[in-house]
Each structure stands twice: as C-alpha cells, then as structure tokens.
Amino acid sequence: MKRFQLTRNTFGRLVFTSPDDAEVHEGVVPVRAFPIAAPDEGIALVNKQGRELAWIDRLADLPAASRILIEEELNSREFLPEIRRIVHVSTFASPSTWDVETDRGPAKLVLKGEEDIRRVAHSTLLIADAHGVQYLIRDIQELDQGSRKLLDRFL
Known part of the structure; x- marks a missing residue:
C-alpha cells in the first residue's frame, strides 16, 4: 500500500500528496487528538479548511522523513513546557511566583x-500562569521530593 507523501514548499508550508497522486494540498496542519495523554498517537493531517486528509495512528509507524516533518511542524506550533523541578515559590498565598526548571530551561x-x-489525569497537571502560558507536569510522582512538597501546598 502506498502512503501519502509530505514535503515542504518554498514557503516552509507542509504539502500533502495523496497516495494515488490525485490530490495535492498546501498548508497542511497536523493536529493531535490527545496532546497530553498520547502525544505520539492519533494525529490528523488537515487542510486549510479543516478537512481531515489523513489519520495517523502512531507517529512511529511513519517513514522517518514524514515523521520528522510532522514533529517539526507540531513543535513550531505548540508551546507546552514540561516542569521537571520546582526550585522555589515566593509565597504559599496567591499570587505566587514560581522558579521552575522545565524541559526548555529555567522559567518563572x-x-x-x-x-x-x-488535574488532567491521575498524576498529570496543567498549570496556567498569569501570562496565559500553560505548563505541564506529566507525572507528579516523577518530581523530586522538594518539588512535590512545594506543589502539595497548592493542591
């Protein structure tokens, strides 16, 4: 079975070509069905009008070239830093300034x-800061003891 093809045009937009080469769509966007619970599973490729062109059960099942293009596109559109450690909180009352270490570096x-x-799952949290940035704690239990202790004061 021939798969769809993904490339980039000269403007950097994704171009989708159907398996039978009958359809070509520019400006295709990948959309995750479950961005937090299963980020590498259930991804739709949609055209400019929002119509689904292809469904991807698992990113790992794609050829490397297509997988890399989709991952690059998702990373350029999504900003969801993952908190790895809570270093310090200014106060246990609100508002409170937190110094954290994320997968993208230190942040306040x-x-x-x-x-x-x-709480978005049993041990997964989403934290919205005053500027509208969302931070993810994928698993509370994976935080160090000091971070869990600070976090417990707010839960």
Whole structure:
C-alpha cells in the first residue's frame, strides 16, 4: 500500500500528496487528538479548511522523513513546557511566583490562584500562569521530593 507523501514548499508550508497522486494540498496542519495523554498517537493531517486528509495512528509507524516533518511542524506550533523541578515559590498565598526548571530551561511563572492548577489525569497537571502560558507536569510522582512538597501546598 502506498502512503501519502509530505514535503515542504518554498514557503516552509507542509504539502500533502495523496497516495494515488490525485490530490495535492498546501498548508497542511497536523493536529493531535490527545496532546497530553498520547502525544505520539492519533494525529490528523488537515487542510486549510479543516478537512481531515489523513489519520495517523502512531507517529512511529511513519517513514522517518514524514515523521520528522510532522514533529517539526507540531513543535513550531505548540508551546507546552514540561516542569521537571520546582526550585522555589515566593509565597504559599496567591499570587505566587514560581522558579521552575522545565524541559526548555529555567522559567518563572506567576500563579494567580490554585484554580489555575488543573488535574488532567491521575498524576498529570496543567498549570496556567498569569501570562496565559500553560505548563505541564506529566507525572507528579516523577518530581523530586522538594518539588512535590512545594506543589502539595497548592493542591
């Protein structure tokens, strides 16, 4: 079975070519079905009008060239730093400034209130800072003891 093809045009946009070469769409966008729970599974490729052109069960099943293009596109559109460690919090009352280490480097976030910490799975949290940036804690149990202790004061 021939698969679809993905390339980039001269403007850097993704170009989708159907398996039978009958359809070509420029400006294709990958969309994750479950960006937090299963980021590498369930990805739709949609055209400019939002119509699904292809469904990808698992990124790992794609040829390397297509997988890399999709990952690059997703990374350029999505910004969801993952908190690896909570270094310091200014106060246990709200608003509170947190110094954190993320997968993208050190950061400061301002937590307006405890309601800005949302549980999205058993041990996964999404934290919205005062500037609208979302931070992810994928697994509370993977944080060091000091970070968990600081976090517990807000949960």
